Amino acid sequence: xxxxxxxxxxxxxxxxxxxxxxxxxxxxxxxxxxxxxxxxxxxxxxxxxxxxxxxxxxxxxxxxxxxxxxxxxxxxxxxxxxxxxxxxxxxxxxxxxxxxxxxxxxxxxxxxxxxxxxxxxxxxxxxxxxxxxxxxxxxxxxxxxxxxxxxxxxxxxxxxxxxxxxxxxxxxxxxxxxxxxxxxxxxxxxxxxxxxxxxxxxxxxxxxxxxxxxxxxxxxxxxxxxxxxxxxxxxxxxxxxxxxxxxxxxxxxxxxxxxxxxxxxxxxxxxxxxxxxxxxxxxxxxxxxxxxxxxxxxxxxxxxxxxxxxxxxxx
Amino acid sequence: xxxxxxxxxxxxxxxxxxxxxxxxxxxxxxxxxxxxxxxxxxxxxxxxxxxxxxxxxxxxxxxxxxxxxxxxxxxxxxxxxxxxxxxxxxxxxxxxxxxxxxxxxxxxxxxxxxxxxxxxxxxxxxxxxxxxxxxxxxxxxxxxxxxxxxxxxxxxxxxxxxxxxxxxxxxxxxxxxxxxxxxxxxxxxxxxxxxxxxxxxxxxxxxxxxxxxxxxxxxxxxxxxxxxxxxxxxxxxxxxxxxxxxxxxxxxxxxxxxxxxxxxxxxxxxxxxxxxxxxxxxxxxxxxxxxxxxxxxxxxxxxxxxxxxxxxxxx
Numbered sequence: 089x090x091x092x093x094x095x096x097x098x099x100x101x102x103x104x105x106x107x108x109x110x111x112x113x114x115x116x117x118x119x120x121x122x123x124x125x126x127x128x129x130x131x132x133x134x135x136x137x138x139x140x141x142x143x144x145x146x147x148x149x150x151x152x153x154x155x156x157x158x159x160x161x162x163x164x165x166x167x168x169x170x171x172x173x174x175x176x177x178x179x180x181x182x183x184x185x186x187x188x189x190x191x192x193x194x195x196x197x198x199x200x201x202x203x204x205x206x207x208x209x210x211x212x213x214x215x216x217x218x219x220x221x222x223x224x225x226x227x228x229x230x231x232x233x234x235x236x237x238x239x240x241x242x243x244x245x246x247x248x249x250x251x252x253x254x255x256x257x258x259x260x261x262x263x264x265x266x267x268x269x270x271x272x273x274x275x276x277x278x279x280x281x282x283x284x285x286x287x288x289x290x291x292x293x294x295x296x297x298x299x300x301x302x303x304x305x306x307x308x309x310x311x312x313x314x315x316x317x318x319x320x321x322x323x324x325x326x327x328x329x330x331x332x333x334x335x336x337x338x339x340x341x342x343x344x345x346x347x348x349x350x351x352x353x354x355x356x357x358x359x360x361x362x363x364x365x366x367x368x369x370x371x372x373x374x375x376x377x378x379x380x381x382x383x384x385x386x387x388x389x390x391x392x393x394x395x396x397x398x399x400x401x402x403x
Numbered sequence: 404x405x406x407x408x409x410x411x412x413x414x415x416x417x418x419x420x421x422x423x424x425x426x427x428x429x430x431x432x433x434x435x436x437x438x439x440x441x442x443x444x445x446x447x448x449x450x451x452x453x454x455x456x457x458x459x460x461x462x463x464x465x466x467x468x469x470x471x472x473x474x475x476x477x478x479x480x481x482x483x484x485x486x487x488x489x490x491x492x493x494x495x496x497x498x499x500x501x502x503x504x505x506x507x508x509x510x511x512x513x514x515x516x517x518x519x520x521x522x523x524x525x526x527x528x529x530x531x532x533x534x535x536x537x538x539x540x541x542x543x544x545x546x547x548x549x550x551x552x553x554x555x556x557x558x559x560x561x562x563x564x565x566x567x568x569x570x571x572x573x574x575x576x577x578x579x580x581x582x583x584x585x586x587x588x589x590x591x592x593x594x595x596x597x598x599x600x601x602x603x604x605x606x607x608x609x610x611x612x613x614x615x616x617x618x619x620x621x622x623x624x625x626x627x628x629x630x631x632x633x634x635x636x637x638x639x640x641x642x643x644x645x646x647x648x649x650x651x652x653x654x655x656x657x658x659x660x661x662x663x664x665x666x667x668x669x670x671x672x673x674x675x676x677x678x679x680x681x682x683x684x685x686x687x688x689x690x691x692x693x694x695x696x697x698x699x700x701x702x703x704x705x706x707x708x709x710x711x712x713x714x715x716x717x718x
Binding site for chain 1: 549552553585586594595617618619621622623631632633634635637638639640641642643644645646648649652653655657659660
């Protein structure tokens, strides 16, 4: 049975929203996945009881420490071995859980993913993506969104394959269209990085590369996987998040603008590491936790990391 | 008297919208600036008459050729010496006009600005900026937005000064706040470029550097001038433009989202070249032409290029 580890202390609204997310996940998926809940036992137990989470559906692992949202990632992970994040990675590394989810300190989650779990062989740099809501109701995957601020052309090529496998197995998109985010559509346009990456992507037979897309194409249905270095991706993602905040403040009631609420997608997976790790947004509410559990389960069920391993072994 | 050169053939809706823009400019500024209209005389003359543009307010310079929106910039400029853009730059270079405006082929405008007019001494790379509408109703200036896809730290430092002088003289902002667009707020965050640029910006006594801003801060009132390399700036600008298009399609009626219509700001100046050059959006309508004429006049009246020259001479 799939065992999904969940940090109960991560995020601004933990553990309450995590518990509500669990309730919601279980009510939709009654017989699925065993949950391994990591956090402060005395605080969590009464909450689980009051939300009537069936005792058979979870195990509780006590973690007396918490890594705060603003602590220095490496320092905190090293010093707080009894924190929910540190324990989560220990359980994942030793095979006691099959996936690990946290909406806690993003930096600590990244450090944990890269150093406790390690990259899949052949993957030069694991990456982190974000969903982009397209106007037609579908989702695109933009990556990298901040894990790799400086990239080489081959990194972008690997992000393309990682994103493509994720789109195929998790988003269930056949033969996902992969595009390079660029400042012009024609081949030859771009900065030094994208100019060098284009021919490499074009020759990559493992992906369905459709060429360059511009900033204006990101929310249209041009591509399923959109590749860029983490600097541009991060600025773009945070800009898009601010559009949603603005639409809330301005009381814009629109179905599509509502999909700019990145929280509804749960978290984003770290792609290219040997086991499923999902990093949630700090402001995660119940639906985000529910969605993260569902994504983690799907990553385990589809053996995504094995698929990535196979794909990279062939190159 | 200020002589402002206007390419009558540039843009998707030229020359009609250019003529309407002139009418609107003159009705608000009756005794101001002499306009030098460059374009196909037989086509323009009847339009000017039918919109009752006073003959005393303009001179007409016949340009029998047009550079199309999709022609190769350098090739077209070289081969079409009798095009409105080529003639405009000849007039500007020889001092027969004080500023030149076109909503035509952007590449040709950039090439013309860089090679007919040349950079101000000390300016390593001229830049092109775009307005960002802030929620409080003010405008911020983001630069570079595509002229310089690859930058060195010193380029960003110069964009900061160029943008700062523009904000001061044209946007009338005292002591404009300059920020570096980055993926984190703290000093030390960033890619190699922004990490190296930060200390240089911090030591620049000619600007009011307030530190890093993230993608989510661009539309807030954190900074007046926001600096990045042209790749990120271009992707961001086009993404923002697409948000506006989306809000139109979704019939969102909101005062602030309406300000995402980048056309209303007219064009963007090429900063760092020896004379005022303004590049309009291809889809410019009357209000864009009107605003471009107003910006050009203000650039001439405030002696912005002289101010830039002085500022760069001191360094």
